[in-house]
Amino acid sequence: MSRTQFLLRRIGQSLLVIALTYVFVFYVLFLLPGDPIESRIVNPQNPIPAEQAAAILAYYNLDRNGLEQFWISVTRLFQGDLGFSLGTGRPVAELIRDGFAETLTLAGLALVFALAFAVAIAATAVLAPWRWARGLADKLPVVALATPGFLVGLVLLQVFAYQLSWFSSIRDEGFKSLILPALTLAVGVSAPIAQVLIQGLRQAYGEPFVTVLRAKGVPESRIFGGHALKNASIPALTLFGLTVGELLAGSVIAEAVFNRSGLGFVTEQAVRAQDGPVVQAVVMLVAIIFTLVNLLTDLLYPVIDKRIAAKTLGSGTGSRTPAADLDTRQEVLTP
């Protein structure tokens, strides 16, 4: 299979997955037995005025059959119309737009923290001169993976906001109030990366080239940064998709704990109000990002690691690329 064929096939596959996911989410949210929209919007507890509620009901064409409803939703999607929130009556697109930037900033900062943690933990686990430090750093990711995100957040909140008063728990302090939620997200996300880095670093330090570098008098810091870490990061790249997924899903918890108003908060509120249209939009957005990141990882992997390039393109099975092949959770979570 030529490189272009492989590329096209992989892109087509991703588009198909996104389309099928849309069908799946639509059917789960709107067409399961029971009446997901009417019972929720015509409800004494619903804050939306009766007229607006009636308009939203009419908008969703509940009198049509499932296939027609699906078709209407797809046409509207291509016109950029995502429907209306059943909980607030606001257009879904607006809710998403308002929350997206905030969550993106949070996830970005969390990713930076997570990478820093992962490298620090892996370096300690492999290189620390003390046995106890190596052992501790080796176990740390396992404990982090067993800790619920909300617990991390609440402990950080208790210690740094209430006990030490370094951060305000109520006031919005701009960048500063991003730090604790980002740390919360980073703890869980860094653990799998650290585990893969530890494995990679151990392997790299066992290679003969390290001995050669030492014999040549290359300083240890350069051996670590310029050679060992570089080699160890290649397998960690397969985790990139998983990491992005964890960041997006984890933001629901982090934003709930810290009362932030990003996409995660929108999701949390939407699930609480069983607000189908909002949940559908958020989940599809996440699924699209997640699928595209996985696609990108698969396509970039051969570019970064030339050894894989030969294998992937030569074997003729385009779908079995490294990221797709690796059952990351199985591999990573095993202590």
Add this chain to the structure above:
Amino acid sequence: MSQPTLTQAPAVGNATGPERGTTPAVRPRRPGRPLVALARRLGAADWIAVGFLGILLLAIAAPGLLAAYDPLEVSPGNTLQAPSLAHPFGTDYLGRDALSRVIHGTGRTIGASLVAVAIGLGAGSLLGLVAAYFGRWVDGVVSRIVDVLLSIPGLLLSMVIVVALGFGTLNAAIAVGIASVATFTRLMRSEVLTVRNLPFVESAHHIGAGSKTVLFRHVLPNSYSAVLSMTALQFGHSILWIAALSFLGYGAPPPQPEWGLLVAEGREYIVSSPWLTVLPGIVIVLTVLSISRVSALFRTNQETKK
């Protein structure tokens, strides 16, 4: 890339080991009392993990035996007390004993995780088995289902299903179960694909065994060991996911004691009574750690047996 071989190694070893049974001389360890052999190799941390799971089992089977108080009994004069001998985990805003609530919540949280794992394991491995064994379009359809389920991060996928099913412990459990189907399907599929190409399966075909016999007598018993260790892992995951869903308020309605909900209730008093969130949280962490520790024991036991 070492990853794929790592997951497949135990199954291949198992397949060539006991099933053929032609080379008993190579295996000096007799499979008589595996539990005794296992117990001898346990370290201190392993014993702690086993002990902790034992306590949990007791808390599920007979919560009244461990808990000193009724988990729902309100005691107005005793609200928000710090941990003491009488109330090791303190008391909550209604004066209920927090430890008793954790103990009584064990059955609900662990039970929900068991339901979730059972759904994931059952549906997932069946799909994987069918996909790998029949191949062709069946495999294509199953693979697309797996792709769709994996295209949404697990916690979000379970939230979608919770929206469709409604709140409650059982619904949260079903949601988490559906969210973990794809993981099992993918693993089972790859395990079966490995086993069905081994010579003894081919021989069984040649002797004239029907495809059902081959599937259930030969392929399945030799491909499930990796799936079983995944089950233990996924069990830990399920506890975390169910705790997260119940923390967000999608699980059991309050006054019911459910671990995630206990943390969420304690959250309101985190400034004055941090133990109400931290101690139940630590119980969750210890549970997941113990499960992964014990499942690792069984895995290493399998590997040494081959």
